[in-house]
Amino acid sequence: MARRESGHVTLSDVARACELSVSTVSIVLSEAPLSRHVAESTRQRIRTMARRMGYHPDAYARSLRRRRTQTIGVLAFDMSDPFCIPVIRGIEDALQPANYFSLLVNAQTQRKLFDSYLRMILERRAEGVIVIASWVFEEANLLADIEKNHVPIVIVGRDLTARRIPSVLVDNEAGGALALRHLHALGHRRIAVIRGPDEMFDSEPRWTGIQRAATETGIRLDSRLVFQLPNRVDPRSGFDGGLQLTRDMLAVGRDFTAVLAFDDLTALGVVRGLSDAGLRVPEDCSVVGFDDILPAALSTPGLTTIRQPLREMGLLATQRMLKALDETSASGLRKAGLHMLEPELVVRNSSSIAAARSGSNGRGARH
Amino acid sequence: MARRESGHVTLSDVARACELSVSTVSIVLSEAPLSRHVAESTRQRIRTMARRMGYHPDAYARSLRRRRTQTIGVLAFDMSDPFCIPVIRGIEDALQPANYFSLLVNAQTQRKLFDSYLRMILERRAEGVIVIASWVFEEANLLADIEKNHVPIVIVGRDLTARRIPSVLVDNEAGGALALRHLHALGHRRIAVIRGPDEMFDSEPRWTGIQRAATETGIRLDSRLVFQLPNRVDPRSGFDGGLQLTRDMLAVGRDFTAVLAFDDLTALGVVRGLSDAGLRVPEDCSVVGFDDILPAALSTPGLTTIRQPLREMGLLATQRMLKALDETSASGLRKAGLHMLEPELVVRNSSSIAAARSGSNGRGARH
DNA sequence: TGCTGGACTTCAAACGTTTGAATGGTATAT
DNA sequence: ATATACCATTCAAACGTTTGAAGTCCAGCA
Numbered sequence: 001m002a003r004r005e006s007g008h009v010t011l012s013d014v015a016r017a018c019e020l021s022v023s024t025v026s027i028v029l030s031e032a033p034l035s036r037h038v039a040e041s042t043r044q045r046i047r048t049m050a051r052r053m054g055y056h057p058d059a060y061a062r063s064l065r066r067r068r069t070q071t072i073g074v075l076a077f078d079m080s081d082p083f084c085i086p087v088i089r090g091i092e093d094a095l096q097p098a099n100y101f102s103l104l105v106n107a108q109t110q111r112k113l114f115d116s117y118l119r120m121i122l123e124r125r126a127e128g129v130i131v132i133a134s135w136v137f138e139e140a141n142l143l144a145d146i147e148k149n150h151v152p153i154v155i156v157g158r159d160l161t162a163r164r165i166p167s168v169l170v171d172n173e174a175g176g177a178l179a180l181r182h183l184h185a186l187g188h189r190r191i192a193v194i195r196g197p198d199e200m201f202d203s204e205p206r207w208t209g210i211q212r213a214a215t216e217t218g219i220r221l222d223s224r225l226v227f228q229l230p231n232r233v234d235p236r237s238g239f240d241g242g243l244q245l246t247r248d249m250l251a252v253g254r255d256f257t258a259v260l261a262f263d264d265l266t267a268l269g270v271v272r273g274l275s276d277a278g279l280r281v282p283e284d285c286s287v288v289g290f291d292d293i294l295p296a297a298l299s300t301p302g303l304t305t306i307r308q309p310l311r312e313m314g315l316l317a318t319q320r321m322l323k324a325l326d327e328t329s330a331s332g333l334r335k336a337g338l339h340m341l342e343p344e345l346v347v348r349n350s351s352s353i354a355a356a357r358s359g360s361n362g363r364g365a366r367h
Numbered sequence: 368m369a370r371r372e373s374g375h376v377t378l379s380d381v382a383r384a385c386e387l388s389v390s391t392v393s394i395v396l397s398e399a400p401l402s403r404h405v406a407e408s409t410r411q412r413i414r415t416m417a418r419r420m421g422y423h424p425d426a427y428a429r430s431l432r433r434r435r436t437q438t439i440g441v442l443a444f445d446m447s448d449p450f451c452i453p454v455i456r457g458i459e460d461a462l463q464p465a466n467y468f469s470l471l472v473n474a475q476t477q478r479k480l481f482d483s484y485l486r487m488i489l490e491r492r493a494e495g496v497i498v499i500a501s502w503v504f505e506e507a508n509l510l511a512d513i514e515k516n517h518v519p520i521v522i523v524g525r526d527l528t529a530r531r532i533p534s535v536l537v538d539n540e541a542g543g544a545l546a547l548r549h550l551h552a553l554g555h556r557r558i559a560v561i562r563g564p565d566e567m568f569d570s571e572p573r574w575t576g577i578q579r580a581a582t583e584t585g586i587r588l589d590s591r592l593v594f595q596l597p598n599r600v601d602p603r604s605g606f607d608g609g610l611q612l613t614r615d616m617l618a619v620g621r622d623f624t625a626v627l628a629f630d631d632l633t634a635l636g637v638v639r640g641l642s643d644a645g646l647r648v649p650e651d652c653s654v655v656g657f658d659d660i661l662p663a664a665l666s667t668p669g670l671t672t673i674r675q676p677l678r679e680m681g682l683l684a685t686q687r688m689l690k691a692l693d694e695t696s697a698s699g700l701r702k703a704g705l706h707m708l709e710p711e712l713v714v715r716n717s718s719s720i721a722a723a724r725s726g727s728n729g730r731g732a733r734h
Numbered sequence: 735t736g737c738t739g740g741a742c743t744t745c746a747a748a749c750g751t752t753t754g755a756a757t758g759g760t761a762t763a764t
Numbered sequence: 765a766t767a768t769a770c771c772a773t774t775c776a777a778a779c780g781t782t783t784g785a786a787g788t789c790c791a792g793c794a
Contacts, residue, residue: 409742
């Protein structure tokens with residue numbers, strides 16, 4: 001039953017082997033200030049012995065005593081979502097030089113897991129928590145317990161400043177506008193739009209941006225060309241949604257020259273739907289996505305998309321976290337700022353100048 | 368400097384509030400056997416008080432005392448590799464019911480990080496380590512320190528049974544053979560093969576399987592159609608490698624009707640290369656990948672590939688780990704078995720019957 | 735009256751560290 | 765000779781838990 005019995009080498013093991021006290025060994029191995037006073041020869045002896053015995057300090061004992069864990073909890077709402085990976089990477093890259101470790105957990109889109117992992121993060125005494133979630137989830141008791149224990153929190157992918165939580169996200173509205181303007185500039189006028197599901201935070205602002213840009217460029221968005229994705233369960237559902245909606249559109253003979261999809265996964269589904277119907281992308285129909293996740297760059301044609309600076313978002317969130325931790329020691333003050341990053345249009349090959357067709361949607365065989 | 372000062376609620380805080388001793392509160396909240404003897408009314412009182420104060424037991428103190436951490440270290444060689452995600456998912460799914468947590472870290476393909484994270488895992492007293500790496504890395508001192516501390520280890524994606532490490536991986540040789548047979552069955556005879564880089568463990572066995580199947584089906588593998596990817600640095604390099612080699616092949620006018628790529632990323636690069644040259648997949652050239660990572664299913668045409676049962680591999684590795692942990696308490700015995708899972712051919716739309724062309728590689732405009 | 739045996743609760747030691755204070759030296763300054 | 769300073773090392777308490785052993789209280793019984 002006992003796992004660590006006679007397992008790990010401890011300080012006192014090393015001390016006994018060196019015939020010195022535990023204190024001396026600790027002082028030397030942890031490079032405490034006092035170690036200046038320890039004879040160089042002794043230091044050498046201790047260090048080589050420790051290495052030889054395979055000693056590694058027990059982080060549990062150490063953290064207990066030091067009252068520091070050097071840990072930031074990172075709670076991803078769904079790690080299978082390609083969106084997460086670069087964010088996590090950014091977080092790690094920022095944590096590294098600050099000598100912090102991430103305690104990374106994956107809620108797998110499950111509310112229950114989300115709660116239980118949050119509890120776990122609290123129990124492991126993470127000094128702060130970064131939540132990655134563009135999902136609209138119920139955050140009430142999430143906050144309660146975290147705040148009761150004075151653990152600072154930052155969220156990536158959602159605006160929770162209304163709840164006094166510092167938030168880092170892309171300017172979705174600007175992104176939506178960017179996408180529509182791009183299609184407008186290519187001459188597209190009949191543009192189908194696939195809006196995101198209700199439960200995604202990004203859905204609304206992107207749609208707002210699209211509408212704004214449409215008004216500004218004088219494009220009329222035909223309500224028969226505006227669709228909405230159902231709520232998703234796994235990363236694939238965006239793809240399936242895009243595929244299905246495209247099939248539906250084509251089945252009833254809707255007339256459009258471009259599709260503006262909620263995100264890249266949806267866009268890839270659209271491409272598949274068009275292709276299945278014998279339409280070429282971008283010759284017969286342009287497609288634009290959003291996010292710039294890995295598969296967008298790997299597909300053929302490469303997907304034109306609105307890039308979220310995901311890694312930067314992770315970096316930024318972490319920097320804010322670390323700063324908050326520093327300030328905590330001085331004052332408990334926390335300003336729940338909103339940090340919005342600019343999206344960027346990435347033009348690849350899924351969008352091109354609108355064909356000079358008018359009434360037809362260009363349906364037809366490929367060859 | 369001190370972070371947790373006056374931060375977290377402790378047992379003695381709760382005890383004071385309840386006007387009971389720390390012991391009683393501990394016994395109740397941790398549901399120890401002794402709690403049977405505590406009056407129901409007292410239990411209620413303690414529990415509600417704990418909840419109201421937002422108490423969460425300190426995992427550090429608890430683990431220190433219990434000498435159990437309920438933690439398995441999961442060391443991914445490169446989490447950006449889509450290969451990892453399903454494996455990790457499998458690990459989590461298996462850990463969950465056993466009431467273990469994963470300590471997930473990402474070496475980002477860097478040797479230095481790999482070592483430092485391994486040390487971290489050891490310091491955090493993970494009861495076992497699962498390494499996810501199909502990379503061929505130098506594992507000498509990895510082993511040394513881990514073994515000195517009697518921490519069981521399992522590796523996913525590589526055969527390290529020669530080092531007495533239990534290994535879980537797909538039968539790459541069978542997979543390679545499966546891929547070649549598939550193309551053979553479709554009538555392909557001139558097949559280009561892109562072998563994996565030296566530093567990937569899978570490269571060799573897949574190539575062996577391909578050769579074996581070629582011999583058995585009577586296909587002659589033209590050495591001018593066999594290429595090898597350079598060593599990679601990030602997940603994109605597979606794609607770039609496939610793209611570049613395809614360009615090269617086409618530039619010198621090589622004659623082939625199908626490409627068997629090392630993995631899906633490479634295959635997607637090949638598709639792009641063919642498409643750029645005006646060749647259609649699968650009409651003019653079939654492409655087969657390996658792994659069945661997410662982007663393979665999302666691209667158009669859907670990629671025909673050899674599926675690795677990644678989630679199952681994670682599950683299996685974890686089950687072996689948990690079993691090893693149980694046995695450790697009884698005997699220190701460890702049998703370093705090799706567990707090979709069967710790959711599966713997934714036919715999508717990037718492969719089709721070979722065109723009845725002979726001397727030409729079907730080069731030409733698309734329309 | 736004293737004794738037994740629950741029912742309920744607490745004591746105190748331990749887990750492996752860190753660290754302020756203390757120790758016993760030896761050399762130099764007063 | 766005593767004080768001062770410094771060097772090299774150790775003591776002992778603490779961090780927040782858990783848990784075997786040890787109370788305390790009271791009812792019931794001889």
